[in-house]
Amino acid sequence: MTENEMTSNDSTEPTPTTETAASSPDPSGDPLIEQSIDVEGTGDTAGETGKPVIESRDLNVFYGETQALQGIDLAIPEKQVTAMIGPSGCGKSTFLRCINRMNDLIDAARVEGDLYFEGKNVYDADVDPVALRRRIGMVFQHPNPFPKSIYDNVAYGLRIQDQTENIDEKVETALKRAALWDEVKDQLDKSALDLSGGQQQRLCIARAIAVDPDVILMDEPASALDPIATSKIEDLIEELAEEFTVVIVTHNMQQAARISDKTAVFLTGGELVEFDDTDKIFENPDSQRVEDYITGKFG
Amino acid sequence: MATREPETGWHGENSDVNHLRGRAFEATCLAATAFGLVSVLLLLLFVANDAFRPFSADAGWLATYAATVVVPLAALAVYYYRLDEPAGEVAYVTSGLPVVGLLLTGGFAVLFIELLSVLEWFALLISLVVAGGLIVAHGRLRPKAALERLAVVFLSPVITMFGLPPTRFNWFVTDTAAALGLDFGLYYRVISLREAILMLPFVPTDWVMLLLTLVLPIAGAAGWFVEKRRESRRDGLAVVGMTTVVAVLGLVAGPLLGIGTEVWLLLVTFAALPLGVYVEGVIRRSEGVRGLAFPVVAVLGVAAGAVATSALGFAGPNPWLDWGFLTSATSRTAADAGIYPAMVGSVMMIIVIVLTTFPVGVGAAIYLEEYAPSQGLMGKFVTLIEINIGNLAGVPSVVYGLLGLALFIRVLQWPQGSIIVAGLAVGLLILPIVIISAQEAIRSVPDSFRQASYGMGATRWQTIRQVVLPEALPGILTGTILALGRAIGETAPLLMIGAAASVRLAPNSFFDVASMMPRQIFSWSSELDPAFRHGVLAAGVITLLAVLLVMNATAIVIRNRYQRTG
Numbered sequence: 001m002t003e004n005e006m007t008s009n010d011s012t013e014p015t016p017t018t019e020t021a022a023s024s025p026d027p028s029g030d031p032l033i034e035q036s037i038d039v040e041g042t043g044d045t046a047g048e049t050g051k052p053v054i055e056s057r058d059l060n061v062f063y064g065e066t067q068a069l070q071g072i073d074l075a076i077p078e079k080q081v082t083a084m085i086g087p088s089g090c091g092k093s094t095f096l097r098c099i100n101r102m103n104d105l106i107d108a109a110r111v112e113g114d115l116y117f118e119g120k121n122v123y124d125a126d127v128d129p130v131a132l133r134r135r136i137g138m139v140f141q142h143p144n145p146f147p148k149s150i151y152d153n154v155a156y157g158l159r160i161q162d163q164t165e166n167i168d169e170k171v172e173t174a175l176k177r178a179a180l181w182d183e184v185k186d187q188l189d190k191s192a193l194d195l196s197g198g199q200q201q202r203l204c205i206a207r208a209i210a211v212d213p214d215v216i217l218m219d220e221p222a223s224a225l226d227p228i229a230t231s232k233i234e235d236l237i238e239e240l241a242e243e244f245t246v247v248i249v250t251h252n253m254q255q256a257a258r259i260s261d262k263t264a265v266f267l268t269g270g271e272l273v274e275f276d277d278t279d280k281i282f283e284n285p286d287s288q289r290v291e292d293y294i295t296g297k298f299g
Numbered sequence: 300m301a302t303r304e305p306e307t308g309w310h311g312e313n314s315d316v317n318h319l320r321g322r323a324f325e326a327t328c329l330a331a332t333a334f335g336l337v338s339v340l341l342l343l344l345f346v347a348n349d350a351f352r353p354f355s356a357d358a359g360w361l362a363t364y365a366a367t368v369v370v371p372l373a374a375l376a377v378y379y380y381r382l383d384e385p386a387g388e389v390a391y392v393t394s395g396l397p398v399v400g401l402l403l404t405g406g407f408a409v410l411f412i413e414l415l416s417v418l419e420w421f422a423l424l425i426s427l428v429v430a431g432g433l434i435v436a437h438g439r440l441r442p443k444a445a446l447e448r449l450a451v452v453f454l455s456p457v458i459t460m461f462g463l464p465p466t467r468f469n470w471f472v473t474d475t476a477a478a479l480g481l482d483f484g485l486y487y488r489v490i491s492l493r494e495a496i497l498m499l500p501f502v503p504t505d506w507v508m509l510l511l512t513l514v515l516p517i518a519g520a521a522g523w524f525v526e527k528r529r530e531s532r533r534d535g536l537a538v539v540g541m542t543t544v545v546a547v548l549g550l551v552a553g554p555l556l557g558i559g560t561e562v563w564l565l566l567v568t569f570a571a572l573p574l575g576v577y578v579e580g581v582i583r584r585s586e587g588v589r590g591l592a593f594p595v596v597a598v599l600g601v602a603a604g605a606v607a608t609s610a611l612g613f614a615g616p617n618p619w620l621d622w623g624f625l626t627s628a629t630s631r632t633a634a635d636a637g638i639y640p641a642m643v644g645s646v647m648m649i650i651v652i653v654l655t656t657f658p659v660g661v662g663a664a665i666y667l668e669e670y671a672p673s674q675g676l677m678g679k680f681v682t683l684i685e686i687n688i689g690n691l692a693g694v695p696s697v698v699y700g701l702l703g704l705a706l707f708i709r710v711l712q713w714p715q716g717s718i719i720v721a722g723l724a725v726g727l728l729i730l731p732i733v734i735i736s737a738q739e740a741i742r743s744v745p746d747s748f749r750q751a752s753y754g755m756g757a758t759r760w761q762t763i764r765q766v767v768l769p770e771a772l773p774g775i776l777t778g779t780i781l782a783l784g785r786a787i788g789e790t791a792p793l794l795m796i797g798a799a800a801s802v803r804l805a806p807n808s809f810f811d812v813a814s815m816m817p818r819q820i821f822s823w824s825s826e827l828d829p830a831f832r833h834g835v836l837a838a839g840v841i842t843l844l845a846v847l848l849v850m851n852a853t854a855i856v857i858r859n860r861y862q863r864t865g
Binding site: 100102105107108130131132133134135137138140142144145146147156157159160161162164204207208211 | 442443672673674675678745747748749750751752754755756757758761765766
């Protein structure tokens with residue numbers, strides 16, 4: 001939470017680099033991405049409620065010949081839940097994976113344009129995607145705990161990032177924040193694969209927040225779960241937004257309406273049609289296509 | 300609701316649906332399966348009959364043992380199968396564990412007799428432990444110095460095992476020592492810890508060294524396992540304590556039984572310890588306790604049979620495959636011929652193969668699966684390589700023999716027919732198989748694990764080391780062991796590189812000329828004396844098959860264990 005306190009700033013101007021770097025705990029010694037700053041990249045499209053922590057400028061993504069995203073301009077505010085909705089194949093997951101450069105792992109993917117995280121273009125040549133992902137955690141569509149014990153799953157990120165002090169304490173905190181501690185505290189040595197689907201997904205969230213990232217990306221985190229597990233995850237996401245910036249992709253419009261502060265609507269062809277406060281999107285969208293989509297006329 | 304009058308015709312009574320072709324196809328497939336299995340089984344029975352010659356025994360002998368051993372065991376087996384399945388598993392394990400333990404004991408006994416003295420083993424192990432300790436200690440003290448760690452990881456084993464080559468500094472040390480009238484036999488190089496231990500003027504007896512380096516570590520591991528399983532430190536310590544006490548008893552019991560204290564230690568470690576832990580667990584859980592009757596009945600039955608046959612004067616069979624066959628060298632007379640040197644040759648060849656092919660094959664598989672690009676020009680090149688690895692797996696073994704002959708004997712001038720040449724040639728032969736099976740194992744690790752790891756900010760190395768390899772390892776091991784099973788039976792490469800047709804003395808260095816089991820069997824097949832071609836040959840084949848069976852069983856056990864936990 002120290003990192004979050006340190007990066008939260010009332011002003012909409014970019015955080016002065018020196019302060020951030022000086023007070024940032026950097027256990028791994030990797031160069032952090034906010035150590036240099038691009039003044040042009042931030043500040044000017046800040047929302048009313050929080051300064052943007054992630055900002056894309058004319059972002060295009062291609063898979064081979066196919067264009068998956070078309071000129072996306074989007075600013076995601078800090079410590080809020082931003083939802084991305086849209087029909088299948090509209091590029092919302094692709095956008096999410098651009099933020100922490102998970103698309104790098106797909107050989108055929110090609111990214112053009114700029115995407116700023118805390119003022120630094122993450123596609124600059126000097127950005128190490130590994131260092132970036134240590135600041136931006138991710139939760140996937142299907143719960144994917146490692147075939148290790150519950151404890152080792154949560155401790156995994158701490159160990160690979162060399163944050164080996166007070167590891168027991170950090171694991172406990174993460175499990176408590178993920179609302180899983182009471183269910184698993186007596187069986188931390190048990191295999192994570194023995195948990196139910198909903199518990200596994202909360203374990204994945206615990207694993208992601210254990211290393212105290214700035215942003216958590218969630219790719220349809222509840223789509224593989226039953227309604228009760230889903231509502232637990234949704235409650236959890238709203239709590240997490242007090243400390244983290246949460247970006248969530250969902251194809252469930254009610255879910256977006258319930259939990260998000262901001263909503264981005266992507267429509268077919270990888271186009272961002274509208275991005276605004278969730279209330280506005282769902283009550284009075286500017287675009288007719290968005291209204292058609294939300295009222296169920298297509299998609 | 301009234302039941303409706305059934306409408307006729309729809310349910311197929313008039314055979315509207317034609318099953319004939321399907322049934323015929325099924326019957327043909329069944330016939331093919333049965334033909335294959337039955338012919339292999341018949342062949343095996345035929346060879347086994349030649350090797351063991353059960354019918355050379357008196358009918359009374361056979362009848363006695365049938366009554367004391369076969370019938371009671373069969374009755375027990377039926378009982379377990381029908382009424383008490385957990386007991387059946389207990390019976391299976393308690394009969395199998397001693398066999399595996401005896402095989403391991405035999406393996407280690409051969410190792411100490413032929414390959415290295417107990418002192419050399421002691422020095423080797425201590426050096427390895429010190430090297431490991433250095434690496435761990437460095438990791439604890441300076442966890443963040445990655446480059447330094449790399450150096451420590453590579454240098455510690457080298458220094459403890461091999462020492463340093465001559466340098467100016469060593470000259471100075473050696474010259475100074477010589478000037479002071481000391482001669483350590485240093486020869487201008489820094490000797491390793493291993494060599495230093497070998498030079499010690501006073502060494503403990505073999506017995507003590509084995510206790511320290513073999514019995515106690517294995518007992519400690521077993522104790523740790525028991526402690527984890529039962530969550531009781533007392534039980535774990537009890538395991539270690541009991542093993543040590545029984546091992547020390549060997550000082551008295553070994554000579555009494557005429558097996559030597561060293562063999563006693565090996566028996567305690569590999570046969571008694573696992574069996575004891577298992578049996579104790581069975582009794583404690585009182586689950587399938589009746590299964591323990593099986594090995595007891597087997598032992599009692601054999602003893603009763605021995606007493607009865609000697610009392611009644613029945614003569615036993617005169618098998619070709621007996622203790623003498625396993626422990627002696629080949630001979631001009633079929634009755635004295637044995638396979639021992641060839642067996643040692645095969646085992647040493649397998650050691651060469653494991654040490655060379657396993658790291659190279661697994662390394663290549665990791666590169667191809669985890670690092671190699673799949674797109675662009677390089678991607679095409681990688682695809683080409685993968686296709687060619689598949690092709691290499693199909694290249695006839697005689698061609699690999701030719702390659703070994705050209706490369707190792709003609710170019711490198713290594714001794715013709717030596718173990719190292721045989722191991723490398725056969726290792727090349729199974730390398731593509733190892734690569735392909737390791738690739739399969741790595742590919743079967745779900746991508747979601749990799750995604751999760753990368754998403755946590757893990758580097759590629761951390762992902763491979765901590766997520767991919769632990770998951771893939773059982774599969775890699777299974778594939779490698781099966782490939783080794785193929786390697787141990789290969790004959791053509793051995794002929795090409797000039798492995799000895801038969802040797803009288805077991806090899807004791809990797810550069811010795813040796814014979815291997817298949818090569819020895821091949822030379823028996825061309826002996827004039829039919830006793831060789833029928834009896835000795837069959838005994839050799841059965842020995843080879845038994846080794847193969849043990850290796851494949853190991854692979855299957857590893858795979859099953861993996862499936863149970865995964």
